[in-house]
Structures are given as C-alpha cells and as structure tokens.
Amino acid sequence: MRIKTRGAPRDGELLLHGIAWCARCGHKMYIRYKGGGEYVCNHLRTQEGQPTCQHIRADRIDAAVADAFLTALAPAELDALSHSCRVQQQTNNALRSSAERELERKRYTAALAERQFNRADPDNRLVASELERRCEAALTDVRAAEEALARQTPSKAITQVAMSKELDNKAISLTGRLPQIWADETISDAHRKALLRCLIEKVVLDRGEHDWA
Numbered sequence: 001m002r003i004k005t006r007g008a009p010r011d012g013e014l015l016l017h018g019i020a021w022c023a024r025c026g027h028k029m030y031i032r033y034k035g036g037g038e039y040v041c042n043h044l045r046t047q048e049g050q051p052t053c054q055h056i057r058a059d060r061i062d063a064a065v066a067d068a069f070l071t072a073l074a075p076a077e078l079d080a081l082s083h084s085c086r087v088q089q090q091t092n093n094a095l096r097s098s099a100e101r102e103l104e105r106k107r108y109t110a111a112l113a114e115r116q117f118n119r120a121d122p123d124n125r126l127v128a129s130e131l132e133r134r135c136e137a138a139l140t141d142v143r144a145a146e147e148a149l150a151r152q153t154p155s156k157a158i159t160q161v162a163m164s165k166e167l168d169n170k171a172i173s174l175t176g177r178l179p180q181i182w183a184d185e186t187i188s189d190a191h192r193k194a195l196l197r198c199l200i201e202k203v204v205l206d207r208g209e210h211d212w213a
Contacts, residue, residue, distance in 0.1 A: 013189045015062040023206035024053045053206045096152040103145040112140035
C-alpha cells in the first residue's frame with residue numbers, strides 16, 4: 001500500500017511533484033516529463049490492468065496553483081503589516097503618555113518652587129537666591145519636557161491618518177511584488193516547492209472536457 005504523504009520536494013521543475021492526487025481513484029499522481037511535463041495517474045492500470053485514469057498537462061496547472069498560493073499569501077502580508085502598525089501606534093501612545101506625565105511633574109515642581117520663592121523673606125538674600133535658582137532650574141526643566149513632548153508623535157487623529165496612508169501605500173507597493181519574488185531566477189525550483197508545501201498539503205486534479213482541469 002502506498003503511503004499517502006507529501007514527502008520531501010523532489011528535483012525537477014514541476015511544482016506538484018509528490019502533492020498531486022488523482023480525483024478519480026484517490027491515488028498519488030506521478031510526473032512524466034516527456035513532451036513538456038504531465039501529471040499522470042496509472043495506478044489502476046498497473047494494479048488492475050485498467051486504462052490510465054488521467055494525464056494532465058502540467059504548465060497551466062502549475063501556473064494556477066502558484067497564482068492561488070501567492071493570492072493566499074497577500075492577506076497574510078497585509079495582516080502582518082497591519083499588526084506592526086498597531087504595535088507602533090501603541091508604542092507611540094505609551095511614549096507620548098510618558099512624556100505628558102513627565103511634563104506634568106515638571107510643571108508641578110516649577111509651580112512649587114515659584115511659590116516658595118514668592119514666600120521667601122527678601123531680606124534673607126542667601127535663601128532667596130537659592131530659591132530663585134531652584135525656580136529657574138525648574139522652569140528650564142519644564143521647557144525641556146515641553147520640547148520632548150513636541151518631539152513625540154502627533155495627536156492621535158493625525159497619527160491614525162498618517163498610518164492609514166502608510167498602510168495603503170505599502171499595500172499598493174506589495175501588489176505584484178510576491179509574484180516577482182516567486183519568478184526570480186535566484187529562487188530554485190526546490191525552494192518554490194518547499195514554500196508551496198508550507199501552505200498546500202495536496203492538489204487534487206480532475207481532467208474534464210475540452211482540456212479543462
């Protein structure tokens with residue numbers, strides 16, 4: 001009995017070697033490269049002497065499966081991009097909130113220093129001078145905190161608009177990119193088959209009338 005597993009990707013350019021199955025008898029099809037490449041099922045012929053189940057030209061089948069594979073990957077790419085944008089948004093919000101809290105603390109410290117300076121006895125020059133120095137230092141810290149907040153991300157509404165535009169732009173840039181990578185000459189047939197098997201367990205083939213499959 002033949003073990004129904006995908007097995008390791010075999011050598012050769014046809015994509016479905018090892019994962020093409022016959023819809024008529026349920027057995028794995030084999031590859032015949034003669035005449036450009038075909039997927040052939042002759043299980044019933046070899047086992048029971050019956051006619052060959054079917055043989056199907058491989059080029060259009062491979063092209064259709066590759067197209068389905070790349071189409072299925074596109075949403076995954078966009079989902080990953082969308083997740084990345086959400087994480088970045090959360091990070092930006094956290095940094096902005098931290099900067100806002102820091103600014104509040106600096107303003108409170110500056111207001112406290114100012115009140116202490118205003119209550120100081122002007123005749124006690126040493127104390128008044130020290131309180132004035134503290135007040136000026138606190139105001140300097142406030143300005144630094146305001147600048148730090150200004151360097152953070154824009155307001156939430158503006159950020160969301162920018163992120164949406166960035167997401168749209170990246171989605172547009174992905175259009176056609178995966179097929180280009182797939183068709184790259186540096187990608188070997190073995191690599192394409194291995195990638196295909198990450199998503200596709202088997203392809204069941206049935207040849208219909210007028211060369212439809």
